[in-house]
Amino acid sequence: MSQPGAALHLHLAAFAALSSADRKLLDAAVARKVRTIGPRKDIISEGERPRVVNVLLSGWAMRYKQLSDGRRQILSFFIPGDLCDANVFILGQMDHSIGTLTEVTYAEISATDFEHMMECSTRITKALWWSELVTLAVQREWTTNIGQRSAYERLANMFCELLARLHLVGLADGNSFDFPLTQNDLADATGMTAVHVNRTLQQLRRDGLIDLNNRHVTVTDPEGLKAAAQFNPNYLHLDGGVSN
Amino acid sequence: MSQPGAALHLHLAAFAALSSADRKLLDAAVARKVRTIGPRKDIISEGERPRVVNVLLSGWAMRYKQLSDGRRQILSFFIPGDLCDANVFILGQMDHSIGTLTEVTYAEISATDFEHMMECSTRITKALWWSELVTLAVQREWTTNIGQRSAYERLANMFCELLARLHLVGLADGNSFDFPLTQNDLADATGMTAVHVNRTLQQLRRDGLIDLNNRHVTVTDPEGLKAAAQFNPNYLHLDGGVSN
DNA sequence: CGAAGGATTGATTAGTCTCAACGCAAGTGG
DNA sequence: CCACTTGCGTTGAGACTAATCAATCCTTCG
Numbered sequence: 001m002s003q004p005g006a007a008l009h010l011h012l013a014a015f016a017a018l019s020s021a022d023r024k025l026l027d028a029a030v031a032r033k034v035r036t037i038g039p040r041k042d043i044i045s046e047g048e049r050p051r052v053v054n055v056l057l058s059g060w061a062m063r064y065k066q067l068s069d070g071r072r073q074i075l076s077f078f079i080p081g082d083l084c085d086a087n088v089f090i091l092g093q094m095d096h097s098i099g100t101l102t103e104v105t106y107a108e109i110s111a112t113d114f115e116h117m118m119e120c121s122t123r124i125t126k127a128l129w130w131s132e133l134v135t136l137a138v139q140r141e142w143t144t145n146i147g148q149r150s151a152y153e154r155l156a157n158m159f160c161e162l163l164a165r166l167h168l169v170g171l172a173d174g175n176s177f178d179f180p181l182t183q184n185d186l187a188d189a190t191g192m193t194a195v196h197v198n199r200t201l202q203q204l205r206r207d208g209l210i211d212l213n214n215r216h217v218t219v220t221d222p223e224g225l226k227a228a229a230q231f232n233p234n235y236l237h238l239d240g241g242v243s244n
Numbered sequence: 245m246s247q248p249g250a251a252l253h254l255h256l257a258a259f260a261a262l263s264s265a266d267r268k269l270l271d272a273a274v275a276r277k278v279r280t281i282g283p284r285k286d287i288i289s290e291g292e293r294p295r296v297v298n299v300l301l302s303g304w305a306m307r308y309k310q311l312s313d314g315r316r317q318i319l320s321f322f323i324p325g326d327l328c329d330a331n332v333f334i335l336g337q338m339d340h341s342i343g344t345l346t347e348v349t350y351a352e353i354s355a356t357d358f359e360h361m362m363e364c365s366t367r368i369t370k371a372l373w374w375s376e377l378v379t380l381a382v383q384r385e386w387t388t389n390i391g392q393r394s395a396y397e398r399l400a401n402m403f404c405e406l407l408a409r410l411h412l413v414g415l416a417d418g419n420s421f422d423f424p425l426t427q428n429d430l431a432d433a434t435g436m437t438a439v440h441v442n443r444t445l446q447q448l449r450r451d452g453l454i455d456l457n458n459r460h461v462t463v464t465d466p467e468g469l470k471a472a473a474q475f476n477p478n479y480l481h482l483d484g485g486v487s488n
Numbered sequence: 489c490g491a492a493g494g495a496t497t498g499a500t501t502a503g504t505c506t507c508a509a510c511g512c513a514a515g516t517g518g
Numbered sequence: 519c520c521a522c523t524t525g526c527g528t529t530g531a532g533a534c535t536a537a538t539c540a541a542t543c544c545t546t547c548g
Contacts, residue, residue: 095479147435191391235339
C-alpha cells in the first residue's frame with residue numbers, strides 16, 4: 001500500500017466514488033495522528049472512555065469481549081480501511097475491547113476533526129453512514145452464523161467474508177490472502193473450541209475447498225466454499241448505495 | 245401509553261434530556277404516517293429496498309434472517325420506542341427482514357423528514373447516533389451470548405436485557421412484564437431448539453429465578469438472574485452520553 | 489366439539505467439548 | 519551452536535450438552 005489512506009479510500013469507494021476533494025479531506029483527517037503498535041496489544045480496552053475514531057491503516061485487529069471467567073468472544077476483525085465505529089466518542093465507555101492481531105498502524109481522528117469532515121462533505125457523511133450500517137450488518141451475519149450454522153458452515157462463511165472484504169481493499173491476490181489468525185482466534189470468533197476448529201479445517205481441506213498453512217489461505221474452490229457456507233454477500237452491501 | 249411518541253421520548257431520553265422543541269420535532273416526524281399491522285407479518289422483507297425509517301410505537305417486533313433451508317435467526321427484538329436503523333434508506337436492499345410478533349403500530353419517517361430532523365437539532369442527531377451505537381452494542385452482546393454462553397446463561401441474559409430495556413420505556417412493572425414470545429421464538433433468538441428452551445426454562449423456574457406463563461414474565465430473583473447470566477448492562481449505555 | 493398452536497415429556501443420537509498428550513518450528517539464552 | 523522454551527497445530531479417547539424425533543397434553547378459539 002503506497003499511501004496510508006489508500007485502503008480507506010477503497011473501503012469507502014465501495015459505497016460511492018469520492019471526489020478528489022473528498023479524498024483530500026480524508027487524507028488530512030487520517031494524517032493528523034498516526035500510531036504504530038505491536039501485535040497482541042489493546043488499542044482500547046473495555047471500560048475506557050473512547051475519545052477518538054480509529055481507522056486501521058495496516059495490519060489486522062479485532063473487536064472482542066472477555067467474560068469474567070476468561071471466555072473470549074471475538075466480535076469482528078478489522079482489516080485496513082476499516083473504521084472502529086463512527087462517533088463512538090458519544091458513548092461514556094467502551095463495552096468491549098479492540099486489540100491487535102499483527103503489528104498495526106492506525107490513525108486517530110479527533111471528535112472535532114470527525115465532525116468537521118461530516119459537515120464538509122455530504123458524500124463522506126453518507127459513506128460513513130454506509131460504513132456504519134455495514135458494520136451492523138456484518139455483526140448480524142455473525143450472530144446468524146454462530147446461532148444457526150454448523151461448525152463446518154461457520155468456518156466456510158468466515159473465509160468467504162474475509163476473502164470478499166480483503167478483495168475490496170486490494171489485499172487479496174485472486175483467491176488467496178495472508179491470514180494472521182491462529183486456530184485459537186478462529187475458535188473464539190466462531191464460538192467453537194480450537195480443537196474442533198482444527199478438525200473442521202481438516203475437513204475443509206480434505207474437501208478441497210481451502211488451503212491454509214503458514215498464515216496464508218488459498219480458497220481452492222471458491223464456488224464450493226460459497227455453497228458449503230450458503231454464503232450470500234448481500235449483507236456487505238457492495239452494490240453501491242442508493243444515493244449515488 | 246397515552247401518547248404515540250411517548251416511548252420514543254423515553255428511549256432517547258436515556259441518552260439526553262430533550263427540550264420541548266426536540267420533543268415537538270420528534271412528535272411531528274412520528275405523526276406523519278402511522279401504520280397498524282397484525283401479528284406475525286413482515287413490515288419489510290429481505291431483498292426489498294428500504295425507503296423510510298420505522299419507529300415502533302406499540303407492540304413487539306423482531307429483526308430476523310431466514311436461511312434457504314428454513315433455519316431462522318432472530319437478530320433482535322423491537323419494543324416501543326425502538327428505531328429500525330437510522331438512515332437505512334442509504335442501502336440498496338434489506339439484508340434481513342423485520343416482522344411483527346404482536347399487533348404493532350409504527351411510524352414511517354421519510355428520508356427527507358429524517359434528514360430534516362437531524363439538521364434542526366444537534367441534540368437529536370446525537371441521540372440518534374447514540375441509539376444506533378447502542379443497537380450495534382446489543383448485536384455484539386447477542387453474538388457473545390450465543391457464541392460463549394451455555395443455554396442456561398443465554399436465556400438468563402435474554403430476560404435481563406429485556407427487563408432493562410422494557411423498564412426504560414415504562415413497560416415493566418417492577419420485575420415483571422408482558423412477554424409475547426413463544427418458546428420457538430426464544431429458540432430462534434438464542435440459537436437453540438424449542439425443546440431445549442423448554443427444558444432450560446424449567447431449570448430457571450426450578451432455581452427460582454423467573455416465573456413465565458401466560459405470556460407474562462416475572463423475574464422472581466433479579467440478583468440471582470443477573471449472576472446466572474453474568475449480566476453486565478454496560479452495553480446498553482444507559483449512563484447518559486458523554487456530551488450531556 | 490374439533491382443530492390448532494404451543495408446551496411438555498421421553499428416548500435416542502449427533503455434534504462438539506474436555507482433557508491430555510505429542511509434534512513441530514521458531515526463537516532465546518548460555 | 520546447541521539445549522531449552524514457547525506457541526501453535528494435531529491427535530485420541532471419553533464425556534456431555536444440546537439436537538432430533540415423536541408422542542402427549544393443554545388451552546384457546548371458531
